[in-house]
Amino acid sequence: MLEAMETSWPRKAKWEEPKGGLFLWVKLPRGSTRTRFSMTRLRGVSPSWPGSLFFSKPVHNYLRLNYSLPSEEDIVTGIPSSGRLLKEKLQ
Secondary structure, eight states, rough: HHHHHHHHHHOOOOOOOSSSSSEEEEEEESSSSHHHHHHHHTTOOOEEEEEGOSSOOOOOSSEEEESEEEHHHHHHHHHHHHHHHHHHHHO
């Protein structure tokens, strides 16, 4: 997933290699991830969740990606697709 994100996601999106766990957190520069989440799900990229679901206060510029559930094939096709979508929305 990290390799696919490095080559296809916008540079404005920031993440770090996880030290453990099942999720990768992505910080986006501005705007609500709820809109991006809805559009990404419409393109069939799942599971990704708006970070606002996991914070006790409103935070709208994070995405949580589950890298343990999707197959390698899903990652190879889904991550570039969501990267294109994010590039469009972050311009």
